[in-house]
Each structure stands twice: as structure tokens, then as C-alpha cells.
Amino acid sequence: MxxxxxxxxxxxxxxxxxxxxxxxxxxxxxxxxxxxxxxxxxxxxxxxxxxxxxxxxxxxxxxxxxxxxxxxxxxxxxxxxxxxxxxxxxxxxxxxxxxxxxxxxxxxxxxxxxxxxxxxxxxxxxxxxxxxxxxxxxxxxxxxxxxxxxxxxxxxxxxxxxxxxxxxxxxxxxxxxxxxxxxxxxxxxxxxxxxxxxxxxxxxLEPLTESQVAALLAGRLDQSDAERLAPEFHAVSGGSLLLLRALLDDHEAGGGVRTEGYGRAVLRQLGRLDEPVAAVARALTVLGSAEAPDRLARLAGVDHGVVESALRTLESVGLVDGLVLRHGIARQAILDDLPAPERTALRLAAAELLYEQGCPAQDIALLLTKVDAPSGDWSVDVLLEAAEQELLAGRTHRAVAALEAALRARAGSDVVHAAIESRLVQVRRLFDPATAEHHLTALTAAARSGDLDPAHTLDLVRQLLWQGRSAEAGELLDRLRETHLEPHSEVAALLEDTEKWLAWTHPTLARRTHRPAAGAEQRQHPGRPRTAPLRRPVAVLADALVNGRAHEAVDQAYQVLKDRGPTYDIAWPEEPALLALGVLLCTDSPDVTAWSDRLLQEGHTPYSPTWTGLLSATRAEAALRLGDLTAAVEHAHQALNHISPNAWGVAVGAPLGSLVLATVRMGHYDEAGAHLTRAVPKPMFDTRYGLHYLHARGQYHLATGHHHAALADFLACGDRMRAWGIDVPGIVPWRTSAAEAWLELGNREQAARLAYDQLGRPGTNGARARAAALRVLAVGGPVARRPQMLSEALDLYERCGDRYEQIRILADLGEAYHELGDNRRARTHIRRARHLVALCGAAPLSEGLLSFPDDPEDPSATPGAPAGDGALLTGSERRVAALAVGGYTNREIAAKLFITPSTVEQHLTRVYRKLGVRCRKDLPVELSTSVVEVVVGQEA
CATH class of the missing domain: 3.40.50.300 (P-loop containing nucleotide triphosphate hydrolases)
Structure with a gap:
């Protein structure tokens, strides 16, 4: 060269x-x-x-x-x-x-x-x-x-x-x-x-300048590449010819800074230096910076003046830039060149020095996490403090490393060790629950031997239940129930909250005791201390869901969602918000999707893929209840991608059930069948999540003509819900689904019995449950009575905003009017259903509607609304009417058009008067031709 x-x-x-x-x-x-x-x-x-x-x-x-x-x-x-x-x-x-x-x-x-x-x-x-x-x-x-x-x-x-x-x-x-x-x-x-x-x-011979570096590179590279790489090469090498040639070799060997070239050149440079200078370099690799020269001198074992001279030398040979090494590969090469015992001793000495000088716990923990066995009680205290601070900063992986290092230290008693491992499990569950599983056996043994305190034991119960280890969880629960706890202590309150949460999610393990009426939390013992702000709502909301009183807990649910901040107790991070969203789902609140989207978009600290996956699963269920099948599939896939299916444990039934049900309704039966072939944990069927999976599987069987298999799945849901004491319509509508299967099998009597049973159940004052029962009774009853019941069901589904069910009701109404000879009304409802199908994406329903006879020459205008009367509407009235025909609720129309619900009602009243109709289901379907443009325009 x-x-x-x-x-x-x-x-x-x-x-x-x-x-x-x-x-x-x-x-x-x-x-x-x-x-x-x-x-x-x-x-x-x-x-x-x-x-x-x-x-x-x-x-x-x-x-x-x-x-x-x-x-x-x-x-x-x-x-x-x-x-x-x-x-x-x-x-x-x-x-x-x-x-x-x-x-x-x-x-x-x-x-x-x-x-x-x-x-x-x-x-x-x-x-x-x-x-x-x-x-x-x-x-x-x-x-x-x-x-x-x-x-x-x-x-x-x-x-x-x-x-x-x-x-x-x-x-x-x-x-x-x-x-x-x-x-x-x-x-x-x-x-x-x-x-x-x-x-x-x-x-x-001074270090090379950037232009000299470019000239050097031009001898072996294209001129354009030489000019492009010169600034980076100069910054990494400091103008050292030895390091530059190593970087050039690395570049030609595959690009990037490599240990084989640049790293070895760094060691060659270091080997040429005097021992005090090399000692300073090694100390600098551990401390990371020379901003505290006295600290660097103590760790290197040299005088303060030697440090200044050594830093000048290291900078002259291209290893140091100011107070830090120029590249991470240089640091790694110097550390790797040290024998393992010397490297460990140097890191421990640096950590102890930082501790003596009162440095931040995170900086000390970075050193302690890189040694096999930190020593001393002080190191455990530092690592635990650092773990909490890293969590608050959102650096979950660093928190895990700190807790693992604290475990390796084996300082303190077995009780301390078990507490550390319990905290590690909590943190691991945030981003990958599967990695927490191998700790559970040791923690269970610690709980059995009394080395795990009751609060941590309750958290362990939840972790065991997530992994499907219900037998061990039940054993620990029985031990806690038999333990004499202070009646008004925090642990006693937490156990009571856990019992109520179990009744909703894992009812086979719940203690069958008298459940307090709604509002009982307001009448707690005056001497009982307040529990953590996000634990008490878990019991309140779960109790309301179990007893079919979700409508009484709506205000509490909104309060939980509003109070939820960017940081939260990781011992029970997601349950309050998930239960609050569950209450909104069970009450058909139109705000559930908005709240789900808001929580998904928030920057949570610490970031938790587990929490995001659970939220996405809830968002998928909310989309299903609105008939937005595309969104349901998208969010269900996102839920399963945030954490691996194996890491989902028994909770996989929620996103998988939504995914199967959405694909079934879209007519993608092969895809739904493939999802059902996924292996799921057997204990899932003893949880609420298993109900969603069973119900979705039943719908798949029903859609593919396996009516007996569908009936068996629906009745299995019912058997479980009755045995568990959570037989409320807000979970899965097993009665009306089983009734549909009976109708397909020709047994109208059994179908009617199930529908009437649902109408008589407590908590069936919601629109969705009543509408489903009315549809079953109408379809299985005399044709003369169908329009009245179906119209009421349509109004109820419109109130819920469920477009999929609206399509089914409209199709049933079209068929009923056709059998009654009122073809004009039949065509009106069928055309409206066809329009909603385009928004919903339900292919099987679309095929059924296309097969319905239609007379293109027969005007489809509603009585009292001659063709062309739509021109009498103002632009605002037509936009409101178009969205109303599209199946949107008044609240949704108000949100899309940025007006108040009362304004929507006023516009609709004027529309009804101008067109001479009585309600939204009588609006001419032609008004909906601009609904897509309205929606897209408003959302843009």
C-alpha cells in the first residue's frame, strides 16, 4: 500500500x-x-x-x-x-x-x-x-x-x-x-x-485528518465510497493508521466494525503502552467514562496525575475520544482479553467504589449484573433499587437483569430470596409470561415452606393460574384461607379481592361464599385500611360481572379507566382496566372501542407486550360486538403476535375465540378450522377464557353444518356457567346460540324454551340479550308474529351498533314480509341489509341476500316518501340520515360529524317529517348511497 x-x-x-x-x-x-x-x-x-x-x-x-x-x-x-x-x-x-x-x-x-x-x-x-x-x-x-x-x-x-x-x-x-x-x-x-x-x-507524525483518511480509503475503495466512509472511519479510529487499516479490512470482510479486525488492532495498541496506561484503559472500559478522574485513578491503582497523562496517550493512539472509548468494540475487546477472574474482580471493585461514592443504583447495577455472583448485602439492596428505577424508566430488560443478579447473590434469608424471585416473575410476566414459568416451581416450594409471604403467594397464585397450574394454585389458596389473617389487614383485603376475581375468571377455584351486594365496598369496616387504589376496583367490577349487575358498575368502570395512569402496580397491572372494559362490553356501551383504542395508544411505562396483547384481545371482542369483522380479525392477530401463543397460557381462549368467530362470520371456514387446530392448554376450559373458545368453536360447527357438534359446544358452555355460578348473558350467549342449533335440527320447542329462559334470566335487561332471544322466538314462531318481534330486535341491535346482527334481522324481516306477500317491504329491508353487508364483510350473509328475489322495476321507496324526496333534505340532514341508514347509533353519528347527540335527534326528527316515515328502519335505503363517502370524509 x-x-x-x-x-x-x-x-x-x-x-x-x-x-x-x-x-x-x-x-x-x-x-x-x-x-x-x-x-x-x-x-x-x-x-x-x-x-x-x-x-x-x-x-x-x-x-x-x-x-x-x-x-x-x-x-x-x-x-x-x-x-x-x-x-x-x-x-x-x-x-x-x-x-x-x-x-x-x-x-x-x-x-x-x-x-x-x-x-x-x-x-x-x-x-x-x-x-x-x-x-x-x-x-x-x-x-x-x-x-x-x-x-x-x-x-x-x-x-x-x-x-x-x-x-x-x-x-x-x-x-x-x-x-x-x-x-x-x-x-x-x-x-x-x-x-x-x-x-x-x-x-x-500526527493522527490523520479526515481528508487524509479519505485519501487512504481511496487507495482500496471507490472514490464515492471513500468520501462517504471517511467521516465514520475517522471518528472511530481517531486518525490512527493502525486502526484505520483494521477498519478497512473489516469493511472489505463484510462491513461494520468487527472484533476480528478492529478489536485485535485495539489490543495491539494497548499492548504497546506502559502498564499504568493500560490499567487506566481497563478501568475506563468498566466505568464507561473518565468524568471522575479520582474514581478512575483508584480503580486503576495509579496516581491522579498518571490518569491525565494516560488519557492523553490513549487519545493520541485513537482509543479514547475525550472521556470515553471511541467504540463499543474497543471496550469489549479489552474486557474479553482479561482472564475471567480478573474481569470479575475489576467489575466488583468498580461497583463497590461507585457504591462508596453514592452513585446512582442503576450505574452500579450495570456492573453487578455482569458478574456471576455479586457479593454482600449491599449489592442486593442496590440491585433491587435499580430494578424499581429501571421499571419506572421503562427499561424492563434491565430490571430483569438486576433482579436475576440479586438472585445469584444469595444474600439474606430464604424469605428474602423468595421475595426477590417473586418480584422477578412479576416483571418477566410484563413482556413474556412464558419466561416466568421456570421460576414458579421454586416459588411454590417456598410458599409451601412458609418462605413466601401471603401477598407474594397471592400473586404466585395468579401466575400459576395463567400457566394452567390450577392444582398448585388451589393448594396455595387453601393454605391462605386456613391462615389466620388480621381481619382488617392489607393481606386480608387482598385475599378477599382475589376471591372475587377468581369467581369471574377462574370460577372452579373460587370460594363459594355469600357475595355482598353492590355498593358493599362503601360499607366496609371503618377500621379497615384502604387497599391499593387499583386492587379494590377489581373486586367491585368482578363482583358486578359475576352477579349480572354490570349496569350498576358502569360509573365505577369509567372511573377506573380515567384514573389509570402511565405507571401502575405491576403486581396486578391489567385487571382493573380489563374488568372495566368488560363491564362496558356487557352493557353494550358505545365507548368501549374508544377506550380500548386510547389505552392501546398510550405510552405505558413499563411497556408490556402482555398488557398490549390483552387489550388487543378485548378490542377484538368489542369489534365483534359491533359487527366490524375486519377489525376483529386484525386485533385478534395483533393480540396473538404481541406475545407468543405459548406465552398466553389459559388466556389464549379470548383472542383465539374472537379470531375464530370473526373468520367464521366472514365465511373463511378453512382459516377458522386452521385456528381451531392450534393446541390449547386443557386447563383453559376451566376458565372464563375457555367459554369464548367453546362458543366460537360451536359457531364454526353451526356454520359448517355440524349442528349436533355445535349444540354440544353451546350446551357445554351452559353447563360450565351454571356450575360456576356465572350464568349471565354478558359472557357468551350460549342459550340463544344453542336455540339456533335446535332450530337447524328442527326442534322449535327446545329453541323457544331456551329463548324464554334467557328472557327470564336476571341481568337480561340489556339490549343484546333480549334482541337475540326475540330473534329466536320470531324465526321459530308463526310468520304473522315475526315482523313485530324482529322490528323490536332490530331497534335493540341498532342501539347496540351491531351491524352483523342488524343484517341478520333485516334478512329475516325481508323473508317474513316476502312470506306475508308484502314484497315492497321485503325488498326495502333486503336492500338495506345488502348495504350493511358491504360495510361488515360477512360473505355468507351477502350470498343469502343476493339469492333473494328482487324486482328492479318495482320502486323501493318507502310509503309517504316518493322518489326524489331526498332532495328536500339539507346537507346536514342527508349526512345524518345516511349514517342512520348505515346502522350507526346516534352517539356514533355525533362523534363522526362532530355534533351533539341531541342535534342528531333533531336532524332525524326533521328527516322523518320531510320523508313521512316513523322511524329509522323506514328510511329509504337510497339515502345510504353516500354513507361511505360521509364516513371516509369525516374520519379524514
Missing amino acids: ELVERAEQEISLKQILMECGAGKGAVALLDGPGGSGKTELLHRAAEHARRCGGVVLRAGCSRAESALPYGVLGQLLYSVPAAEGPIGRLEELYRRLSAEAAAADTADGAATAAAAVPIGPERALLLNEVAAAFLELAESSLVFIGIDSIRHADPHSLDCLLYLVRRTGSARVMIVLTDDTVAQAGRSHFRTELLDQPHTRRVP
């Missing part, structure tokens, strides 16, 4: 050599940091001198030979073939000098390798003879003497070199030395005297 980056220095050396050939001796000191190209320049100068016919003598100094007297002089002499004359005389003088040095060391009792050696009369005469022999050699030919890394030369050779330098001003002798600008400790006398000679020239 051409030394384009050192062309100026190379030309200077050639010029000096020419002057030496004319009898003007010179000394060139190539002065620059390690890796700056000094050795390469020295080699090229020596080769040029050899081509010019000169005698070339070379030596390379090393730290290992710095204690060998006259070691450098010996290398110079042995670098040329043995010969008579001056060379032979030099060899003889070398042997005499070596013997003299050995004798002097023996007399002193110790060698003085690193110190200046006093020169006595005998040595002075010998050194003078050595210089004379070199000068005699220069009389016949040019003599080139090159010594690399002069800073490692032995003191005896340096004295000899100074004797020669003083006498070469008019001789054909060129001496080229390489040295470091920095790290001159112990050599100031030599450098001072050397540079004081009038024929000594210092040739500095």
Missing part, C-alpha cells in the same frame, strides 16, 4: 538521506503516537538507503529486552554480515562493553536496567572507540542506522548512541529513531540531549 497519508514525511527522509550522502550527517526522530506509521516509514527509509548503496544497521527495541545491557547495540551489529575492518572491531568492542557492564552489575549486586548508568573512565574510552569505528565505517560508504521504539532501549545503548550522535555532524551517517510523543517518563535526559544536537530533526 502506498503511504499516501505519510508522503510528506517520506520525502523529508529521502532529502535527509541525500544530504547525508554528501557528508552532512543527520539524526531524524520520527515522533508520533503508536499506530501512526513510524515503523513503516523507518522500513522504507532503510530500504531506500540500501538501494543507494549504504550500509544499513537496524534494531528494534522491546520492553522485554530493556534490561539487557547494550542489547540495541548488539542488534545493530548483528544486522549486517560479519566482516573485517570497522564491523569486526565494533563486534570486539561490543563484547568488551558487555563484559564491563556485567562486571559492574555484579559489583553493585543488582542490575540497574531502567536507570541511567554512571559512565566511568574505562567505559568512556570504550564508547569513544565505538563511535570512532562507526565513523571509520562511514568513510567508505553511507551508514544508515535505524532503531525502532527507542523508548524501550536499554540505558547502556542510549549512552552509546549519544556518543555517536555527538560525532556524526560531518559524517555520512544517518540515524533514524522512532519514539512516542507521549509517555516520556524516565527518558527526558536522552530526548533533551538528542534534540539539542544541531543536526537532529524531529519529524512529527
